[in-house]
Amino acid sequence: xxxxxxxxxxxxxxxxxxxxxxxxxxxxxxxxxxxxxxxxxxxxxxxxxxxxxxxxxxxxxxxxxxxxxxxxxxxxxxxxxxxxxxxxxxxxxxxxxxxxxxxxxxxxxxxxxxxxxxxxxxxxxxxxxxxxxxxxxxxxxxxxxxxxxxxxxxxxxxxxxxxxxxxxxxxxxxxxxxxxxxxxxxxxxxxxxxxxxxxxxxxxxxxxxxxxxxxxxxx
Numbered sequence: 001x002x003x004x005x006x007x008x009x010x011x012x013x014x015x016x017x018x019x020x021x022x023x024x025x026x027x028x029x030x031x032x033x034x035x036x037x038x039x040x041x042x043x044x045x046x047x048x049x050x051x052x053x054x055x056x057x058x059x060x061x062x063x064x065x066x067x068x069x070x071x072x073x074x075x076x077x078x079x080x081x082x083x084x085x086x087x088x089x090x091x092x093x094x095x096x097x098x099x100x101x102x103x104x105x106x107x108x109x110x111x112x113x114x115x116x117x118x119x120x121x122x123x124x125x126x127x128x129x130x131x132x133x134x135x136x137x138x139x140x141x142x143x144x145x146x147x148x149x150x151x152x153x154x155x156x157x158x159x160x161x162x163x164x165x166x167x168x169x170x171x172x173x174x175x176x177x178x179x180x181x182x183x184x185x186x187x188x189x190x191x192x193x194x195x196x197x198x199x200x201x202x203x204x205x206x207x208x209x210x211x212x213x214x215x216x217x218x219x
Contacts, residue, residue: 002172009041011179019044022051023179030185031058031089034178036168050164057157059091063150066095067118071125071154072161074105078129081165083173086190099188120145125158 011023011034019041026034032054040047058068069092076085089097104111108122120141127134142151175190189195 002174004035004039004173004177005171006039006042008035008038008173008178010038014041016044019047022047027179027182028184029090030182031087033087033175033185035173035175036083036164038178039168039171039173053160057153057160061153061157063146063153063157064095064117065089066092066097067121068154068157069097070101070105070114070118071121071158073102074108074122074125075129075158075162075165077106078126079162079165079169081169083168083175084161084165086175086187087185088187090185102187117145121154124151124154128155128158129162 011020014020014023023034023037026032026037032050037047037051040050058072059065061068066089069089072089073085075081088099088102101113104113105122108114108119108126114122123138124142126132127138146154175186189198
């Protein structure tokens, strides 16, 4: 397991009952998992700023939560934050999002997995993440599918999660290091420390294989 570049504030050293309750919620529900909050806990204002925004804007709010979840993972794939990308929203799963829905996100426009509303939201996430120029046609598409309050919420959320993911990626944090023992919100193959280790080893193995060998294995 990697060692974080900024130390964790372990819950056993926390005396604030509300903060401990939030850590326990992270343990039970995930998104976020406890490790990222254990970094933010060095500054309680940062801890609560993120926790409250995540609750009010991502988990609740006015825009479709499942769409926000797809946008979140689109950002993860784009900025290559494995820590965030290996988490799944339990609420989105209850709304019908399945694992295959995460696979085509980078190529969402050509995928048959997403409806026009989802594709419009993902194009919004794409423009924000990659700093793309937008035009009247782009905004007409968004206004066709979303109200202005929804566009504000989705845009703010994408900006929030993009910044956080870019930051977390630099910290070398990993799952199952703080309050381990639950599978809450973890992607298949990352449910516990042993599964995570096996998945990481498999990924490293195939990354080191010559392209021709990897192609043969795929066949």
